[in-house]
Amino acid sequence: MRMRRKKNLESRLNDCKNILFEIRSDDKNFSTAINNKAYFDYKEIFKNDNPVHMEIGCGKGQFVCEIAKRNPDINYIAVEKSANVIVQACEKAIEAGLTNVYFVKGGAEYLPCFIPDKTIGRLYLNFSCPFPKKKYANHRLTNKSFLKLYEMMLVSQGEIHQKTDNMHFFEYSIGELSDYGFTVKNVSLDLHNSGFEGNIVTEYEKRFSDLGQPIYRLEAYLK
Numbered sequence: 159m160r161m162r163r164k165k166n167l168e169s170r171l172n173d174c175k176n177i178l179f180e181i182r183s184d185d186k187n188f189s190t191a192i193n194n195k196a197y198f199d200y201k202e203i204f205k206n207d208n209p210v211h212m213e214i215g216c217g218k219g220q221f222v223c224e225i226a227k228r229n230p231d232i233n234y235i236a237v238e239k240s241a242n243v244i245v246q247a248c249e250k251a252i253e254a255g256l257t258n259v260y261f262v263k264g265g266a267e268y269l270p271c272f273i274p275d276k277t278i279g280r281l282y283l284n285f286s287c288p289f290p291k292k293k294y295a296n297h298r299l300t301n302k303s304f305l306k307l308y309e310m311m312l313v314s315q316g317e318i319h320q321k322t323d324n325m326h327f328f329e330y331s332i333g334e335l336s337d338y339g340f341t342v343k344n345v346s347l348d349l350h351n352s353g354f355e356g357n358i359v360t361e362y363e364k365r366f367s368d369l370g371q372p373i374y375r376l377e378a379y380l381k
């Protein structure tokens with residue numbers, strides 16, 4: 159179901175244009191886009207050479223704004239396909255005066271057109287949509303088709319950090335990551351009772367843990 163675009167959305171997005179890149183509708187034909195790569199120039203975007211980490215499906219930006227605040231020497235690219243929510247994430251970052259976050263509105267599938275190969279040190283997948291129906295498995299952000307894109311973007315020994323409330327999706331992700339050749343480490347089946355320090359609670363994480371659901375977490379490393 160397509161969400162209705164919020165009132166004033168275009169002008170609000172326009173107010174965020176210094177920190178927001180919108181993948182245009184004419185980029186939506188992947189085969190065309192992939193042949194017309196327009197790589198980001200990180201130096202121009204962030205005005206420094208700091209390492210770059212990424213979150214895909216950043217929602218309203220609570221996680222990325224907090225992690226960027228805590229780590230001013232890391233640059234963050236936050237990707238989200240919904241205009242209604244990414245606008246709120248951008249506004250949060252502007253309000254907080256963050257200069258180390260850059261937002262990309264669009265589907266993760268188009269990232270190889272814009273992200274230079276082997277430049278992302280760590281990728282966060284927080285509470286990605288589980289797409290429980292088997293026929294939509296290829297939309298899951300840990301499906302092997304996405305892992306192939308991540309392999310292109312991640313530096314050697316780059317990392318994926320995943321959190322979810324969905325056990326089946328978590329099991330599926332471990333399977334896909336392992337089959338692809340990632341080393342899966344630091345698996346937690348109940349993050350909030352695991353003694354893990356420095357966790358940043360996302361919007362969805364709060365919602366699910368308030369319902370008493372355990373939070374699953376893993377790290378996966380490119381060999």
Ligand SMILES: C[S@@+](CC[C@H](N)C(=O)[O-])C[C@H]1O[C@@H](n2cnc3c(N)ncnc32)[C@H](O)[C@@H]1O
Nearest residue numbers: 215216217238239240265266284285360361362
């Ligand atoms: C369940 S929400 C989680 C939001 C946030 N990470 C959190 O933990 O609160 C998942 C988000 O991923 C976005 N999303 C799903 N598939 C995507 C894709 N292929 N590319 C970019 N964003 C995507 C959705 O629009 C949605 O906002």
